[in-house]
Amino acid sequence: MAGEPVIELRNIYKDYAATRALNDVCLTVDRGEVFGYIGANGAGKTTTIKILTGLIKPTAGDALICGKSILTSPLEVKGSIGYIPESGSLFDKLSPREYLTNIGRLYRLSDAAIKTKIPEWLEYFELADRIDQRMEVFSKGTKQKVVWIAALMHDPEVLIFDEPLSGLDVETIAHAKDLMKRYAAEGKTIFYSSHLIDVVEKVCTRLAVLHKGRLVGVGTVEEMRARNGSLSLEESLMKLWQDQA
Ligand code: ATP
Numbered sequence: 001m002a003g004e005p006v007i008e009l010r011n012i013y014k015d016y017a018a019t020r021a022l023n024d025v026c027l028t029v030d031r032g033e034v035f036g037y038i039g040a041n042g043a044g045k046t047t048t049i050k051i052l053t054g055l056i057k058p059t060a061g062d063a064l065i066c067g068k069s070i071l072t073s074p075l076e077v078k079g080s081i082g083y084i085p086e087s088g089s090l091f092d093k094l095s096p097r098e099y100l101t102n103i104g105r106l107y108r109l110s111d112a113a114i115k116t117k118i119p120e121w122l123e124y125f126e127l128a129d130r131i132d133q134r135m136e137v138f139s140k141g142t143k144q145k146v147v148w149i150a151a152l153m154h155d156p157e158v159l160i161f162d163e164p165l166s167g168l169d170v171e172t173i174a175h176a177k178d179l180m181k182r183y184a185a186e187g188k189t190i191f192y193s194s195h196l197i198d199v200v201e202k203v204c205t206r207l208a209v210l211h212k213g214r215l216v217g218v219g220t221v222e223e224m225r226a227r228n229g230s231l232s233l234e235e236s237l238m239k240l241w242q243d244q245a
Helices: 045-052 074-079 096-106 111-124 140-152 170-185 197-203 221-227 233-244
Strands: 005-016 019-030 034-039 060-065 081-084 158-162 189-194 206-211 214-219
Touching (some): 005 045, 005 189, 019 045, 019 189, 019 206, 019 214, 034 170, 034 197, 045 060, 045 158, 045 189, 081 140, 096 140, 170 189, 189 197, 206 233, 221 233
Parallel strands (some): 034 189, 034 206, 081 158, 158 189
Antiparallel strands (some): 005 060, 206 214
């Protein structure tokens, strides 16, 4: 349902020793949104994602996924998230069948569901014939496809992407973009972090701009452009960053 908050960042701060990586970040993402999270290198994108996925705790503040706090309900939160990192690590001595079976069990899927889902997803990513090969022989892009499947197999409500298209070929990128649109249309929520503005512009319905740990703009692509009086999103974001410098 549109307008239902699915991801809420509430006054998040994160300090690494003397570095304040996130400074009072407040943000709400609604069900069905493909939400872009943009910032230059070092802006705090990965830190935000690590907090959302439970890898680190905020110094202050809280984040809620589907109404559950990452601080008080971390396991439930993890169960509702699919996380696709820029380049995920796999146990590459295993085959996709072995690796994905273990992932499915971690998410408590039934053996029957695991048995059906693995070949279906491998087929989707055109890897059906590699189901029993050791992944150590796979290219970076092929491994990244398995990372995608591992994140999607448990049918999560929320997908969190950190530069997810890294290493994928043009055809798979087109596939992946379609998949994101399909997921959003089904009412899933996508949080898409990237510094690739052109991709964000194409796939995201709304976006937030992070600069040195602070949110400096939130809105639709059109709103961002209009607010800064520029033609392209890239120009308008450059202007936004320069104004904050
Ligand atoms: P990039 O696009 O380069 O990945 P980012 O937007 O993801 O950047 P973060 O990795 O979240 O940015 O880093 C935000 C700030 O926190 C940076 O100043 C970074 O140097 C600092 N930082 C991140 N992780 C640590 C850490 N483990 N220890 C100390 N400082 C850190």
